[in-house]
Amino acid sequence: MHEPHQLKVYKFGGASVKDAAAIRNLVQIVRQYGSDGPLLVVVSAMGKTTNALEELYELAHAGHDYAAPLHTLREFHLSVAAELGIAADFSPDAPGLTELLQLLGDRLATLQPGDYDKQYDQVVSFGELLATCIVARALAAHWLDCRPLLRTDHTWREGRIDWPTTERNLRATLPDLLARGPVVTQGFLGGTASGLTTTLGREGSDYTAAILAYCLGAGSVTIWKDVAGLLNADPKFFADTVRYPEISYQETIEMAYYGASVIHPKTIKPLAVRRIPLLVKSFLDPTAEGTIIHDCRHGLLAPAFIRKAGQCLISFESKDLTFISEENLEVIFGALAQVRLKIHLMQNSAISFSVCTDFSAHRLSTLLALLREQFTIHYNTGLELYTIKNYDAASIRRLTTDRQLLLEQRTRQTFQFVCRGGLNE
Template identity: 75%
Template structure:
């Protein structure tokens, strides 16, 4: 296998590839910071492309006209390609038969949209929305003059659409066999967020799953490190777009980061840390705007009390189940509710029970919520609110609680030794 101590995995998110200028900056970061190392570069969709593809998919699935949106998406990617590579027409950008051109990928997207049916929503979602990463990496690989590799052939998953579960033995065998010889020939660019089934269908790993992709690849190759390049100075105690006076953590433990990610911290995908912790691979969070700055090192370490972390999750729904006959909510009731939640694939972010009711806060999905209601409305009286926000304070103190709750109407709150959470209206 490739010498693990010379291999680094870099992950660049949507903000770092949002336009031609951003991609030029990515090229500089790779050339200056990655000099002397073998590089595996994982790239997300450009800017808000995933949101645009979701909108296109929704329109196509509903049988509505989506052509204007596809034209805008196509023109955007071709325009960036032409600006970066004026000697090419934007429809080349493919070096070998195994590397489809930009035009070929756009044609494949159009074909997918034209053949949508009223069938499995999540399965078809994956086949369409995954094109954001394919298009972005085609352009970035050309700008870097690097090898382009289709991650759908590397990361093997099951059929859990939109939240593909990794088949680790198969994935490790494929990656350990395929990548080391290619890495000796120069940097590799591949997609975050996506994988593939044994039958060749595309899966996605969950929104913001490109971090997880980098961790999977690093684990399988026993890489020296993973670096996530962001538009912030490192891992902060809060999102600076929402909260003022944020604090950067110079270093933080795997365990603390896992908990922050679980509660919804936007910097790291929740599944990213485990494979890195197992192999003791450090994770760096650095700024592509200031690549020489210190950033944050996430590793196996001990540290004192950290500054309170503030985490906000939007687009939440609060669902309450009440027994119809005023009987206590029993273990049998909870078994039924949890089974329906698993079938609807609604992820619980917070839960609380009283004598005759049980409440959960979850990411809102109209499609999944309706599936849950259909399964349980005959057995329980169900009330729900949408358009809510969930706030979490990790390592809270009295001042941090007062700061967030003073002007808000709390619909539900919960406190443990280190964590304070509440649900409120958006």
């Protein structure tokens, strides 16, 4: 077998497996660029399948009829498999599509009240299982269920990795499989010691690739995207984007923390610890240079523009006009942690403390119930949070002109602001 340091990990996201043509392109990339050594392929759910599964889950959890969207999801996966000439029934080394779809239907039909996040993981995880079932057969590769190997705790929807157990599991299982040819496994998923499925957070397949690379001592990780590399902005929302040919782990971690959509925030640290380079390449143009993220030094970078939509600005005011003290902040932070709302930006005045978070109606209503007796709470929804990393005066003008700002903040290298765009609740 090849030495472990020569292992390549390829990660393909939803856009790169969105239909039969995309999967054929994936097969061509793997055969052309991944055939010179051991290869582990991490695959996300196809296209917008995760969104569709979330919709199904919401309907089923609320007791509403979900037959039509479940039928649409079923027919989509079966039609892709048929176009690729892939049988939908069981095979010796992988579950069949029909089996997985039946299990999904059974899971939706038996949801119980409560345990919202726990049951979410058991349903939404089917996207990656279905996608890898198809991709593994298209590649004639071994299908691997990652859930018994990537051990997590019971933090539903954001499972925390048990690193020693996960590394032991992977090193005991993968080398022999990789010696026989490519292995295809799921991104985004993990499992508890009791066998329940967990997920690692939305867009968590990048993180899966990093976990696998860290534990197996991979030589590199390549994330195949629909963009030319790591750009200074999302080209869907910003014109005249700039590609970074190379960028350091530290700079990338900060960009990911602020919401850059190319890389999942947790991805970089395990790679940086073992100095494993991360390549961001285009599956639309595999010959293009892309970006390498590694241990390097560089000069001043072009300003990075990062947009986070679907934000909520929440303001807490003391009811008796006393100052917002450390004791008040302890209560607020504790409640935010309890409902698992992450703070993207915060600011305080004498009697008010404001935070910007992702909007979740369920989590916000729980937060209000916890704190409304102690604080007067105002919030706006439907907002956008913009971050400019390595800003200058021109970049600030570019984004703030003709916008009404609800909150702004700057440090030496970062400028952030929240835009009005939602209704005042």
